[in-house]
Amino acid sequence: MKKVVALMLVLSLAFTGVAFSADKPAKGITIGVVYKQSGNPYFQAGVAGFQKAADELGFTFMHDGPDDGSSDGQIRIIENYIAQGVDVLCVSANDPASLVDVCNEAREAGIKVVTWDAPVDPEGRDLDVEPASAKVIALTQLDSMVKSIGGEGQIAILSAMATAPNQNLWISFMEEALKSGDPKYAKIDFVGVVYGDDEYTKSFNETQALLEKYPNLKGIIVPTTVGAPAVSKCIMDAKRNVKVTGLTLASDMKEFIDKGIADETFLWNPTQLGYAASYAAVAFVKGQITGKEGETFSAGEVGTLTIEKAADGGTISFLNKLNTFNKETVDAWINIL
Numbered sequence: 001m002k003k004v005v006a007l008m009l010v011l012s013l014a015f016t017g018v019a020f021s022a023d024k025p026a027k028g029i030t031i032g033v034v035y036k037q038s039g040n041p042y043f044q045a046g047v048a049g050f051q052k053a054a055d056e057l058g059f060t061f062m063h064d065g066p067d068d069g070s071s072d073g074q075i076r077i078i079e080n081y082i083a084q085g086v087d088v089l090c091v092s093a094n095d096p097a098s099l100v101d102v103c104n105e106a107r108e109a110g111i112k113v114v115t116w117d118a119p120v121d122p123e124g125r126d127l128d129v130e131p132a133s134a135k136v137i138a139l140t141q142l143d144s145m146v147k148s149i150g151g152e153g154q155i156a157i158l159s160a161m162a163t164a165p166n167q168n169l170w171i172s173f174m175e176e177a178l179k180s181g182d183p184k185y186a187k188i189d190f191v192g193v194v195y196g197d198d199e200y201t202k203s204f205n206e207t208q209a210l211l212e213k214y215p216n217l218k219g220i221i222v223p224t225t226v227g228a229p230a231v232s233k234c235i236m237d238a239k240r241n242v243k244v245t246g247l248t249l250a251s252d253m254k255e256f257i258d259k260g261i262a263d264e265t266f267l268w269n270p271t272q273l274g275y276a277a278s279y280a281a282v283a284f285v286k287g288q289i290t291g292k293e294g295e296t297f298s299a300g301e302v303g304t305l306t307i308e309k310a311a312d313g314g315t316i317s318f319l320n321k322l323n324t325f326n327k328e329t330v331d332a333w334i335n336i337l
Contacts, residue, residue: 024058026282032081033063033274034074034091036118036164037198040065041249042225042270043092045337046117049274050090056300057282062086069161069198071098078102082109088281090274091125092117096165100124112284116277117270118166122314126284126291127307129277131268132320134166134311137223138173140266140322141245143184145219148243148263152187153218156210158231160198160224169311170223191217196227203230211238222246228265232256250325250333257330264326267337268319276302276319291315 033050035043047063054061062081066073071094079102081089089106093099096119103113103124112126119128131137145155157174159167171193178185191214196203203226210217211234219242220235222228228248235242236259244256248265256262276299283289283297293315295307302319310316325333 025286026054026057026059029057029059029088029282029285030084030086031059031061031278031281032078032084032086032089033061034077034081034089035063035065036074036092036094037069038065038067040198040226041252045270046092046274049271049276050278052271053275053278053282053300057278059278059282061090061278065092066094069094071095071163074099075102078106082106082111086111087285088112088114090277090281091115091120093120093165094118094161095163096121098163112281114277114281114284116273118164119310119312119314119316122310122312125314127280127289128310128314128316129273129280129305130166130316130318131273132318132322134169135173136320137247137266137322138170139177141170141221141223141247142174142177144245144264144266145221145243146184146188148245149218151184154189154191154214154216155219155221156191156214156217157193157221157223158203158206158210158227159193159195159222160227162195167223174221196224196230198224198226200226200230203227204234207231207234208238211235211240211242217242219243219245222248225249225252225267228253228262229256232261235261248325250323250330250337251335253325254330254334257325257327264324266322266324268322269337272302272319272321275300276305276317280305280317 064077099120115125115128194206228246229252232244244262279299289295289297293309299305305317307315
């Protein structure tokens with residue numbers, strides 16, 4: 001019930017002053033939404049954004065994700081959407097390469113493919129919509145951890161799936177920064193990455209193993225909303241002085257922020273991300289954009305977004321909004337995210 005209420009508050013607080021169009025310009029358009037895993041509150045919030053855009057524009061949408069967070073499950077969902085004849089797919093990929101063939105099958109059938117949150121490889125998509133640049137997201141987390149541990153000590157990363165494209169890109173920017181010779185990272189000892197597969201129990205157990213292996217560990221960066229509360233609970237239970245930061249829901253982390261296990265964590269508004277992806281999808285179907293670098297499109301309350309060249313060679317649009325949750329701000333966000 002708490003998450004349902006939260007989603008309703010997202011819709012009322014994240015978007016204000018909406019001007020509803022009487023003619024519903026996207027009426028008759030159908031979108032098939034695919035996310036990484038069913039039951040994940042992050043993606044439930046994303047679906048609320050699709051619903052908000054549907055209320056404004058008039059399109060219909062279906063949404064689904066595999067129970068096990070697998071690419072095979074996502075492929076089956078996409079095949080089902082192709083059979084139903086959707087106009088556009090909005091996909092958050094568990095593995096960027098494994099979905100290329102099925103997404104191109106959709107494109108050959110005249111279905112546009114917009115990815116959001118985590119891209120399909122560029123040869124299998126028309127546009128990727130992301131919250132902020134990968135480098136900004138990565139270094140925000142890394143620099144927060146460096147600050148929390150006083151600039152020195154051992155740190156680790158607990159990620160989601162080993163194949164998750166967005167996680168791996170963020171981690172690559174963190175590793176690059178740590179090796180850059182920048183003096184602010186000189187006393188940071190990075191011990192490596194472990195994977196919790198976006199499962200609470202596995203994330204907890206992987207954290208336990210890290211704490212046992214590294215008795216001097218000072219911090220864990222967790223760029224996954226499912227992993228962060230599991231990591232924090234393990235540290236709390238172990239009574240270890242290990243700091244946590246990462247990408248989290250405010251509601252999941254309030255207890256651990258209040259207790260000082262996390263000084264601050266971060267997240268964009270996934271409702272706004274789903275909302276913006278919806279607007280991009282409709283713009284494709286209506287022929288307002290083709291996905292080329294330099295094009296712009298209206299994303300409703302989010303504003304006008306520009307299509308840029310992505311690091312992987314495809315095209316991308318960034319919302320460039322990141323929220324900070326700390327002792328001063330977390331209470332304002334717990335009923336929203």
